[in-house]
Amino acid sequence: MVSPRLLFAAPASGSGKTTIVCGLLRALKNRGKGVRAFKCGPDFIDPLFHETVVGVPSGTLDLFFSDRDQLRRLFCRHAAGAEISLIEGVMGYYDGLGAATDRASSYEVAKALDAPVVLVVDSRGQSLSALAALIGFLRFRPDSRIRGVIFNRMSEGVYGALKPEVEKLGLRSLGYVPRAPEVMVESRHLGLVTPGEIEDLGQKLDVLAALLERTVDVDGLLKLAAEAPALIVPPAPPLPILPRTRIAVARDEAFCFLYRDNLDLLEDCSAALTFFSPLHDRALPEETQGLLLPGGYPELYAAALSANEPMRRSIREAIQGGLPCLAECGGFLYLHRELEDMEGRFHPMAGVLDARAYRTSRLGRFGYITLSAREDTAFLPVGESVRGHEFHYFESEACGDALHAQKPTGNRGWDCGHSRGNLLMGFPHLYYPSNPKLIERFLRACAKEV
Template sequence: MKAKIPRLMFSAFNSGGGKTTITCAILQALLTKGLTPAAFKCGPDYIDPMFHSEVTGVKARNLDVFLLPEGVCRYLLVRNSRTADLAILEGAMGYYDGLGADSTTASSYHLARVTGTPVVLIVDGKGSSLSLAALIQGFIRFRPESNIRGIILNRLSPGMFPLYRKMIEKETGIPVLGYFPYHKELSLASRHLGLITAAEVEDLREKTVRLGQQAAGTIDLAALLEIAAGAEDIRYEDQPVLRKGEVTVAVARDKAFCFYYQDSLELLEEMGAKIRYFSPLQDTALPECDGLILGGGYPEVFARELAENTRMKASLKAALKRRTPCLAECGGFMYLLEEITDQEGKHHEMTGAIRGKAFMTEKLNRFGYITLTSGNHNLLSEKGGQINAHEFHYSDSTANGSAFQARKPTRNMEWDCIQADANLFAGYPHLHLWGNIRFAVSFVEKCIAYRSRKRKENTKK
């Protein structure tokens, strides 16, 4: 099948080039014009889509050609853009940066090629002049059909823009579509050992409105829309999902637990799951449920508040004792342990549903993409089942588990991980369930079995 989806990707030479700020600014400017953009993030990052979602009022999505098959990426792009005027994709890292140091696999360039998406390069104009043209020319010619259709200059003054535009267009033949001056007061902050999430940014709505006003004033939105409209039709195949049966799945969602792929949650809903959100920070008990998902986030930042909510901890521990099916990733896994030691060395008691302790370190541990292979029959997989995943955490634990083997895709590195049995999957790796739908099917089926067992037990009472 084919679909006409106007679309555009914003990428850069490297991380820190202003992609997120300018993407949010353009999303806001498009909304102000009365358009409805669908927002996507290339790669596995959870933080940037939160900002996209805050701007658009609609959940942003992730497209990742390592976590997901190429055909699924095309399908999810089409499916989530059907009711929008255009799709806006924000790249990850540098445009060509993929697996390892010498591959474009899983890069923003890879995704642009797979989806046929035209690219606008965001270029930092501070500290360079003619050298920028050399860098841009190199990016355009580095790989066949780079898809680069335009340039936006970041951190440039109004007075310098006409000079830079004339020089770059003369040297490269690529149109310069505008610029964005530096606004310290509008920058998106970060914390030591982790980015600030959208929910933690003060006056975010006011900031995005001002960013949108800036974009409307200094970026040629009409030219961007023209490039987006010129994108080729996407060839894709539908991905049928079978409804398994009705179950209720409780999902932790608050400032401490906020790392979720929206398409994963909606996949479970298509299979029959009714999602009920709850807050381990604010609520005192789990909602009535047949299954439980504890996503990643920053439990170490909110460890004191989590520790003080003893009623929620007791409710969660009791649910796992009843063998309620539970999927816990990264921060959710940490919450299930006995304790978290924060960056200051303070100890905070967690649920104790799993024996072991989590502690903060000064570096990323086992960072990056991995392939997981199951060593047993468990909540999500039969023995030998595989799914691609990723890890991003400054913490570690004394109880990482051994139910799965993790393998780096580009290096000869393997290790055991994940606590998993028939009703539990808990560990540091993050999964996208569209990466292997059988994992989602298994989770829902285990929830159905638990619900059936629970009803039988209640009937006997």
């Protein structure tokens, strides 16, 4: 498959990747280009910004969740028909699963997709030293795949002086971005704020796109992307033919952490997805046969979620009546008896789990995990596993012990999760394609084929 593509990486988080990628997506869309966006790693929030700019969901590219062949299939599926795809890296370019490995890094994704890399170098407080950092990244691996550079927070004068030096290295000097605080995105405890919380986001994106058209060689980026070779993609393993089932998926301001690949797998297995809002709707959709409660920010909307007592009752009674349900992180918090908000007040929630969920001051458990069943559950039996990740400042009085989470490096692991009949819930965010059989069992339970 021929698919023009670029991966944007950086020496470290906070270098400006998201801002620059979103600005370029907007600039390309304003030019009338058909663009697609992707994000390396397990992040949910950056893809929400991509989706806001492009108008279609952003894809996840992660070599812990997927092997090389599956990664290529997922990329080609979502990039089909696009004139160019922009891939945003994660953390530092070579940072992988552990402190001293590049496994599952942006670098590994670039190799798997044979993608040219543009390094975004944050140059605040630097001039020639920015070039030293660039040279280090270029030489750290013989096949670095770095083909060009954009300097962030650099003045026009400094860029003009450094550009000839960059070109002596055999790299393309593709522009600079001056300091522009008016288009920067603020952060909170789980990362960036979500797009819906930024006033006049569309106007800010247009301002950013216009700025990049002046200071970045967008035509040069298009030319570099077109040099990416065709990808050979092996066929996907067949999926089972399952009965049509209607799955209610929570999606609103409070529940917005959804992997596109998870939803695609459900639909590929004949599920009909119906989106609803625990904040604004009064009951589950009619004829619901299964329920997904994903992660998000329920702690920011705890009062409003609590005030919607009819929805809390609808969900509680449906689950207690045997409705199959997968609930993770924010969805898990919602199923507690009470949830603490950001001001320290507790609010009644759905009450499926007789426990409180409360705020802590630090990340207790975070990062990639492989989950295995400690006991047979409805959807994951002993002997099978599914991959996922945890990232949360909130804690529960009852985290559960139906599953065991194991970090991919080192010896750290912990028990977590609850399995009750047709309910599987806990803090981990699951990546369904890492074990499609879990979803097959879930959908068979929804169709009452158990």
